[in-house]
Amino acid sequence: MEPLLENIRLAAQEQQAALVDFTQQLVRIPSLPGQEHEVMPAITHEMNNLGYDQVWTDQAGNIVGKISGGNGPVVLLNGHMDHVDPGPHEGWPYPPFSGEIVEGELWGRASVDMKGPLACMVYAASLLKRVGLTPPGDILMTVAVMEEIGGLGTHYLASQLKAQAAICGEPSRNILRRGHRGRVQLTARFKGRSAHASVPHLAANPHYGVAAFLAQLPTLTMAMDPVLGASTVAPTLYATDQISPNVTPGEVYLTLDWRNVPGEPPPEIVAKVQNLLDHCLAASRLHDIQAMVEVATHELITYTGMAETFPSIFPSFLLPEDHLLLGAARTALSEALGRDEGIDIWRFATDGGHLMAAGIPTIGFGPGDERLAHTNQERINLTQMNEAVVAYAALILALAEAVKYEM
Numbered sequence: 001m002e003p004l005l006e007n008i009r010l011a012a013q014e015q016q017a018a019l020v021d022f023t024q025q026l027v028r029i030p031s032l033p034g035q036e037h038e039v040m041p042a043i044t045h046e047m048n049n050l051g052y053d054q055v056w057t058d059q060a061g062n063i064v065g066k067i068s069g070g071n072g073p074v075v076l077l078n079g080h081m082d083h084v085d086p087g088p089h090e091g092w093p094y095p096p097f098s099g100e101i102v103e104g105e106l107w108g109r110a111s112v113d114m115k116g117p118l119a120c121m122v123y124a125a126s127l128l129k130r131v132g133l134t135p136p137g138d139i140l141m142t143v144a145v146m147e148e149i150g151g152l153g154t155h156y157l158a159s160q161l162k163a164q165a166a167i168c169g170e171p172s173r174n175i176l177r178r179g180h181r182g183r184v185q186l187t188a189r190f191k192g193r194s195a196h197a198s199v200p201h202l203a204a205n206p207h208y209g210v211a212a213f214l215a216q217l218p219t220l221t222m223a224m225d226p227v228l229g230a231s232t233v234a235p236t237l238y239a240t241d242q243i244s245p246n247v248t249p250g251e252v253y254l255t256l257d258w259r260n261v262p263g264e265p266p267p268e269i270v271a272k273v274q275n276l277l278d279h280c281l282a283a284s285r286l287h288d289i290q291a292m293v294e295v296a297t298h299e300l301i302t303y304t305g306m307a308e309t310f311p312s313i314f315p316s317f318l319l320p321e322d323h324l325l326l327g328a329a330r331t332a333l334s335e336a337l338g339r340d341e342g343i344d345i346w347r348f349a350t351d352g353g354h355l356m357a358a359g360i361p362t363i364g365f366g367p368g369d370e371r372l373a374h375t376n377q378e379r380i381n382l383t384q385m386n387e388a389v390v391a392y393a394a395l396i397l398a399l400a401e402a403v404k405y406e407m
Helices: 002-014 016-027 040-049 111-130 152-160 206-219 266-283 324-337 352-357 382-404
Strands: 054-057 063-067 075-080 105-107 139-144 165-168 183-191 232-240 251-259 290-295 297-301 307-311 362-364 379-381
Touching: 002 016, 002 111, 002 324, 002 382, 016 040, 016 105, 016 111, 016 382, 040 054, 040 063, 040 111, 063 111, 075 111, 075 152, 075 352, 075 382, 105 111, 105 382, 111 139, 111 379, 111 382, 139 152, 152 307, 152 352, 165 352, 165 382, 183 206, 183 266, 206 232, 206 251, 206 266, 266 290, 324 362, 324 382, 352 362, 379 382
Parallel strands: 075 139, 075 165, 165 362
Antiparallel strands: 054 063, 063 139, 105 379, 183 251, 183 290, 232 251, 297 307
16 A cells, blocks of 8 residues: 555645645634534535535535545545634634644634544545545545534434445544544423512422432432443533522523433433432422423524424444454554554544444544644644545545455
């Protein structure tokens, strides 16, 4: 593979400046979930300029670019075009939508999560065509909407496309990843009886139910995975049905962020939390308060107008350490990067869980330090990006060859 790798390296080097320009262009276009319509044309335009054989957007607004290959296995690359809010601009060393380059790093919201990795994947897929190689099977470069609020875009993509292997391009510092815990957002609803705050004895104050529950929440026995560690739960948001400070609320809503390991399905989590709720209310003799928990759902509308009630669930996944794709990917990365940094896991949830849930074996790899994502220090190292373009091209070929022998 070495002569081919050298050709890929040379082709990638020729496009380094264009890659950086493209990434800056993407960072400079805000694209919050549901508002990706402005960045979409920039991505499709670049794919067409790079020679993709087909480029289209689907009903949800996702972008799909196709590099046509032989009759072998299809390899799918997955990234997303939305990002989280930048927060107060004055907290950033450089403006969050500037794409400014300082000491070899490109700054801005989404530079790491994940417009930098996305740009690298877009260029890498086209590199194979640039060096005159027909891949064993088609390459599908997918760019999803609404990843940051649950993954609706990739969930839809996975129902429409077929592939035998996938690369989730979330930032990993150019280290191979094989899975992560999932995320299940729960809403616990406490229902009491409202009254004027001057006569608290006439109320059944739901705050006391929440207090009893929160006091016992840390005592829950959490599921454990030998690789991913323990599941965790964190109370995050709190709301009531009142806006007046002199009224005892009738209902309180508590948001719980549950990070689950494989083998811990959402219904099992809901049942565990409900048992604790019932126990806490009974033990505290809060008989006038009722509580129930459910998986949170959101009414999502994409920029194309597609509407869906979507549960707030990112599936967990973990490829076995001896999985065929991991072995092939590790060898390919060692050859492409000249080093072997082993295999790790992500500490956060990705769209890779949706791909795996759809039956597409998925590995993780991307440039950028994931610890900078969602912060006002977000920036991506240009050297890592240049490495990643070559690495992605090598991974595409290695995964296709590995799967081909299993078909």
